[in-house]
Amino acid sequence: MANVDILVVEDEAPIRDMLRLVLEQANFTVRAAPDVQAALKILETKLPDLILLDWMLPGMSGIDWAAKLRHDATYSDIPIILVTARGEEEDKVSGLDTGADDYVTKPFSPRELIARINAVLRRFGKGEKPALIQVDGIVLDAEQHRLHIDQRPVELSPTEYRLLEFFITHPDKVYSRTQLLDRVWGRSAYIEERTVDVHIRRLRKILAEFGRDAMIQTVRGFGYRFSTQSH
Ligand code: CA
Numbered sequence: 001m002a003n004v005d006i007l008v009v010e011d012e013a014p015i016r017d018m019l020r021l022v023l024e025q026a027n028f029t030v031r032a033a034p035d036v037q038a039a040l041k042i043l044e045t046k047l048p049d050l051i052l053l054d055w056m057l058p059g060m061s062g063i064d065w066a067a068k069l070r071h072d073a074t075y076s077d078i079p080i081i082l083v084t085a086r087g088e089e090e091d092k093v094s095g096l097d098t099g100a101d102d103y104v105t106k107p108f109s110p111r112e113l114i115a116r117i118n119a120v121l122r123r124f125g126k127g128e129k130p131a132l133i134q135v136d137g138i139v140l141d142a143e144q145h146r147l148h149i150d151q152r153p154v155e156l157s158p159t160e161y162r163l164l165e166f167f168i169t170h171p172d173k174v175y176s177r178t179q180l181l182d183r184v185w186g187r188s189a190y191i192e193e194r195t196v197d198v199h200i201r202r203l204r205k206i207l208a209e210f211g212r213d214a215m216i217q218t219v220r221g222f223g224y225r226f227s228t229q230s231h
Helices: 013-025 036-045 062-070 088-095 110-123 158-169 177-185 193-208
Strands: 005-009 029-033 050-054 080-085 102-106 132-135 138-141 146-149 152-154 174-176 216-219 223-226
Touching: 005 013, 005 036, 013 029, 013 050, 013 110, 029 036, 036 062, 050 062, 050 110, 062 080, 080 110, 102 110, 132 158, 138 158, 158 177, 158 193, 158 223, 174 177, 177 193, 177 223, 193 216
Parallel strands: 005 029, 005 050, 050 080, 080 102
Antiparallel strands: 132 138, 138 146, 146 152, 174 223, 216 223
């Protein structure tokens, strides 16, 4: 199973360390930040599968950040669990449209936290990632980064692999070049949008050898979509 990557944003170091320990023991990969600013830096490198976000943070609060992420196309499908203190905050969170997908109230047991995380991941289809991603004769080995089409091994560059993996795991949705850059290359990569076109062309050429190039569809004026159905 490929690892599920969780970003923890918590300003209190002892709690942050406790969360890291609990999550790592449950086999999650953990990255942690003390505030939103540091969390944004982490998001630039690679998007996590879930964000565990403390409500009370210095600077921007967790709840404000959750609302912001919800309205940003790059981040809007990352599930967020808000962490609150018992009392007032709890009532507010439960009654508000916070942008968070669930919340846990301190103090919570490790077991409760892991159960909540797994439930949210399942809801988002982000539970344990299968080692093999398969669609229509295309098989990606997520651990070894290998591709087979119609049982034949196919050479791919790491970028082309990530691009194909992103497409296959996000089918039937249109992504702009900017969104693809953010999601496949990462925000820290300052790459021109036409780089996306270059890699799409290469990927299509490879897929064409197997009669599958129509799976990557150009949506004029917007971007690209991966689909096993013709549109
Ligand atoms: Ca706090």
